[in-house]
Amino acid sequence: MPAKPPLHTDVSTLTLNRLCLYLRSLRRLQADGVTRVSSQDLARRFNLSAAQIRKDLAQFGAFGIRGVGYDVIPLIARLDSILRLDRRHPVIVVGMGNLGSALACYLGFNHGSFEVVAGVDNDPERVGREVGGFKVEHTDHLERVVRETGAEIGVLAVPAHAAQQNYDLLVAAGVRGVLNFAPTRVQPVPAVPLKDVDLRIHLEELAYFLPPSGPEAATGG
Amino acid sequence: MPAKPPLHTDVSTLTLNRLCLYLRSLRRLQADGVTRVSSQDLARRFNLSAAQIRKDLAQFGAFGIRGVGYDVIPLIARLDSILRLDRRHPVIVVGMGNLGSALACYLGFNHGSFEVVAGVDNDPERVGREVGGFKVEHTDHLERVVRETGAEIGVLAVPAHAAQQNYDLLVAAGVRGVLNFAPTRVQPVPAVPLKDVDLRIHLEELAYFLPPSGPEAATGG
DNA sequence: AGATGTGAATGAGTTCACAGCT
DNA sequence: AGCTGTGAACTCATTCACATCT
Numbered sequence: 001m002p003a004k005p006p007l008h009t010d011v012s013t014l015t016l017n018r019l020c021l022y023l024r025s026l027r028r029l030q031a032d033g034v035t036r037v038s039s040q041d042l043a044r045r046f047n048l049s050a051a052q053i054r055k056d057l058a059q060f061g062a063f064g065i066r067g068v069g070y071d072v073i074p075l076i077a078r079l080d081s082i083l084r085l086d087r088r089h090p091v092i093v094v095g096m097g098n099l100g101s102a103l104a105c106y107l108g109f110n111h112g113s114f115e116v117v118a119g120v121d122n123d124p125e126r127v128g129r130e131v132g133g134f135k136v137e138h139t140d141h142l143e144r145v146v147r148e149t150g151a152e153i154g155v156l157a158v159p160a161h162a163a164q165q166n167y168d169l170l171v172a173a174g175v176r177g178v179l180n181f182a183p184t185r186v187q188p189v190p191a192v193p194l195k196d197v198d199l200r201i202h203l204e205e206l207a208y209f210l211p212p213s214g215p216e217a218a219t220g221g
Numbered sequence: 222m223p224a225k226p227p228l229h230t231d232v233s234t235l236t237l238n239r240l241c242l243y244l245r246s247l248r249r250l251q252a253d254g255v256t257r258v259s260s261q262d263l264a265r266r267f268n269l270s271a272a273q274i275r276k277d278l279a280q281f282g283a284f285g286i287r288g289v290g291y292d293v294i295p296l297i298a299r300l301d302s303i304l305r306l307d308r309r310h311p312v313i314v315v316g317m318g319n320l321g322s323a324l325a326c327y328l329g330f331n332h333g334s335f336e337v338v339a340g341v342d343n344d345p346e347r348v349g350r351e352v353g354g355f356k357v358e359h360t361d362h363l364e365r366v367v368r369e370t371g372a373e374i375g376v377l378a379v380p381a382h383a384a385q386q387n388y389d390l391l392v393a394a395g396v397r398g399v400l401n402f403a404p405t406r407v408q409p410v411p412a413v414p415l416k417d418v419d420l421r422i423h424l425e426e427l428a429y430f431l432p433p434s435g436p437e438a439a440t441g442g
Numbered sequence: 443a444g445a446t447g448t449g450a451a452t453g454a455g456t457t458c459a460c461a462g463c464t
Numbered sequence: 465a466g467c468t469g470t471g472a473a474c475t476c477a478t479t480c481a482c483a484t485c486t
Contacts, residue, residue: 012477013426014476016426017422020422020425049479050445051479052477054446054447057447058448062447064446066444066445066446066485066486067443067485068444068445068446070446083428084428085425089424089431097323098323098326099323102319102320102324106420107420114428153424153427153431176431177427177428177431193427193432199324199328200241200335202400203310203328203400204304205238205241206374206398206400206414206416207305208232208304209229210398210414211412235454259468260467260468261467271467272457275469276457279468279469283468285468285469286464286467287466287468287469288464288465288468289468290466291468
């Protein structure tokens with residue numbers, strides 16, 4: 001029984017992202033009442049690679065049945081456990097402007113794993129507003145809010161110039177990981193993992209692949 | 222003179238993302254009054270790899286001066302040109318809920334390359350609202366709005382179930398590329414590049430790297 | 443038979459190291 | 465001397481192909 005030791009540092013980001021995809025695909029199958037699926041099936045349905053699915057899963061053990069495939073529900077449970085989505089992750093949003101408010105509403109729906117439990121801002125105008133199930137508090141009270149809500153993940157949705165400072169505040173307040181939507185790099189503390197999410201880079205990438213505009217593209221075909 | 226033929230399909234996404242990063246880093250240097258920089262310098266300052274910077278740039282030609290480094294301003298100009306950021310890209314947002322409105326405000330600031338010129342929604346409640354410089358129109362008028370504004374890139378910020386349909390509408394209306402923020406896969410038309418942006422996956426990834434909670438982590442040290 | 447799990451083969455991406463120019 | 469531009473070496477990732485199990 002070759003039970004794999006899945007050290008967290010051994011799993012590549014690429015694999016990890018795919019595991020998330022697999023999980024979503026499996027949930028869709030589950031919703032459709034499918035109880036078993038082979039790697040080929042899954043690959044065909046969701047434009048994935050069968051060999052890769054097997055390789056990715058095999059890193060964490062052998063959950064499949066040879067000659068048959070994978071049982072959907074146990075596999076979902078296993079992936080949930082691997083990805084730590086089998087527990088609740090309270091999230092606090094720092095910076096409740098347009099983006100922060102949108103993220104507060106948007107990020108909560110993930111089969112109950114993530115719940116945005118609080119939001120803070122340093123603009124008195126925004127403090128006190130009700131957004132997606134909580135009242136916005138002042139950033140001055142960050143530490144108390146984190147303590148009271150048990151927030152585990154901080155989401156930075158502040159302007160670029162305020163990102164580092166607010167990251168530091170989040171760390172001091174005791175969150176265990178930070179997702180940074182500010183368009184700047186933040187210097188992380190080793191103990192508190194940081195992930196930068198750059199929304200603009202996607203637009204820039206897309207612009208590169210845009211078919212070059214013909215001289216008179218108005219004559220649409 | 223080994224002028225490189227930079228076919229668009231030859232450049233990997235990884236390289237492309239780095240080019241965007243280089244460009245930003247260079248702009249910061251420019252703002253600081255730096256006129257020349259070596260790959261080592263750039264690497265040190267922004268946590269990059271010097272060899273990789275040179276390799277990446279070399280794909281598009283030789284812009285450096287041996288023994289010296291790169292002239293900041295011409296290099297910025299060159300990268301702008303490579304990434305097609307030297308022209309204006311009008312953007313239309315489909316789905317003006319929380320996320321769409323936030324993106325409309327957020328995506329516009331990129332040194333003038335991208336400008337969100339319109340937003341549509343099929344909820345009459347939202348039609349007519351003024352957001353970030355334009356009035357929200359009804360999705361029924363998408364084609365006219367795209368024609369009138371010359372929108373080139375469509376941003377999908379609609380619920381998952383409406384993503385495909387609205388992608389198709391955008392294609393029919395004549396946009397040349399689509400950025401999809403809906404948490405679902407969309408089947409693209411080959412002529413209109415599509416890029417999926419999955420906001421949740423970042424949270425999921427972060428959750429994986431979260432330090433496991435000790436039994437009583439409240440005694441912060 | 444049919445699908446998993448996995449070494450081996452291939453391919454992609456990064457780093458090294460240095461020739462060649464300033 | 466110093467740094468770019470680039471082949472060669474290396475590492476990482478994906479795909480192939482098949483032994484193994486149901």
